[in-house]
Amino acid sequence: MGDYAEPIERLIDEFRRFPGIGAKGAQRMAYIVLRRSREDAERLRRAIADVKDKIRTCSRCNNFSDSDPCRYCSSPTRSPEVICVVEEPRDILAVEKTREYHGQYHVLHGALSPINGVGPADLMIGNLLERLREGVAKEIILATNPNVEGEATAIYLAKLLKPIGVRVSRIALGVPVGSDLEYADEMTMSKALEHRHEM
């Protein structure tokens, strides 16, 4: 017999399947479900079902959305002349938090990673090209992550998109605001120097 009764064991296993949740965390979560009311458990089950039932990807930008086109693609206040390209839907939130971007988005759902077998065909680039063919977008901002995969993806996309005649830009890599130069790693510091601008 296992350490737990079978249904508990199974719920712990399900929680463990989330990256970042270890044995202890999954056990704690299962016990919380046990301890809480049946209504609480039903609300969690309903939320899981609804997310699978009601959320689709936007056919224009691939963002997770309960409408198609999504709120950003259909908003009359968002300029279709600028498209910010991100790796994941959650990255949109990071850009939105600035409250300074009023263009549209495009979600690649990944980044190039030859080591993990992720090539251009695995990214949502096809419908980005379709959008550009409409001739409305004038600038593409590449906001992929500032790591090896994100940089490789940005370089690939820049090469692919510039010949179309659209302006392609990359978000600045440099020292974070409020940080201490003393603790900046050499890669970041080197990018900060390389991309210095006149004042």
Place this chain on the structure above:
Amino acid sequence: MGDYAEPIERLIDEFRRFPGIGAKGAQRMAYIVLRRSREDAERLRRAIADVKDKIRTCSRCNNFSDSDPCRYCSSPTRSPEVICVVEEPRDILAVEKTREYHGQYHVLHGALSPINGVGPADLMIGNLLERLREGVAKEIILATNPNVEGEATAIYLAKLLKPIGVRVSRIALGVPVGSDLEYADEMTMSKALEHRHEM
């Protein structure tokens, strides 16, 4: 409008209700549910339902169990003469891991905490007294946590149970095996000195 589509927002909220899961963690989990197959989501929902449908507390020892009495209370190989008292069902696992305890258990489902308004009436002490009235148990091992609440609970139970004529013992508090004395806090070190034993 919120940051996310409503069903996503709601699932993030549900995940956030687990202690120890913050905004970022809950967001990550919701996106994992979105990204995984519908079958994966259904399996998680099934596991939550089964844990609520099939798991009850054992009427003898209050452990979470899919049978009543639970596996420990009904096992012919576990001695009913010793009862190890713990705060939570998960604490049973910590004792079981030693593979050296072959008695039964009793789960209090909490510890005395006047600050949080938890008094003796909030703990599962009633059916412990009932078990002792059967006259089979000869020793009670108090394995509540080695903190203020656990100690207070152990002291309270010792005073309550000793007059019944049962032997009452407390797990040893001391320096952990494999640790370095240099890093032992003074409370632990003081307990380790106090509970020293002849060699």
